[in-house]
Amino acid sequence: MDKSPDAFKTISEVAEDIDLPQHVLRFWETRFTQIKPLKRGGGRRYYRPDDIDLLRGIRHFLYGEGYTIKGLQRILKEEGIPFVQAVGRGEIIPSPAPQPPSADNLPEAFATQEPHSSEPVAAFSAGLASTSSVGQGNLFEVAAPVAPVRELSAGRIKLLKAVLEDLKECERVLNRLKLPG
Structure with a gap:
């Protein structure tokens, strides 16, 4: 029944x-x-x-x-x-979650860069800054746009802050898992 x-x-x-x-x-x-x-x-x-x-x-x-x-x-x-x-x-269809970068959706300057390179990103002069945390216990390099925040919508800013917090949490977990030697 x-x-x-x-x-x-x-x-x-x-x-x-x-x-x-x-x-x-x-x-x-x-x-x-x-x-x-x-x-x-x-x-x-x-x-x-x-x-x-x-x-x-x-x-x-x-x-x-x-x-x-x-x-x-x-x-x-x-x-x-x-x-x-x-x-x-099914009354609301949300925007898809942001996808992690892949070779298909990276700017050309990043796609051609050698992995794990500590050299500044070629796109630096195009308005991007590269910050490297290699050697400080972090496992990745971050290249972030320097564009003024006012050009981003409030929703995009909120989303980027959320992604940053998720990445920081991932880093904390990975740092706790590090094995000696």
């Missing part, structure tokens, strides 16, 4: 519905405080339709758009639960 669309669903029904293992849904509850299924005796979870829309939105951002948990937490904080629920219902 099929349930009404407004009926509460168990974790097994939701997991099947959105094609995820139950343990992933439980894990998400620990990372996204916005997920609040009703819990009855024995800890059994019951999800409301809004909970399911939120889970679908989270799934879309993490798996469909490639966001990190931290990035999605930021979206939930800045845009709110209704936004992510609307994405889960």
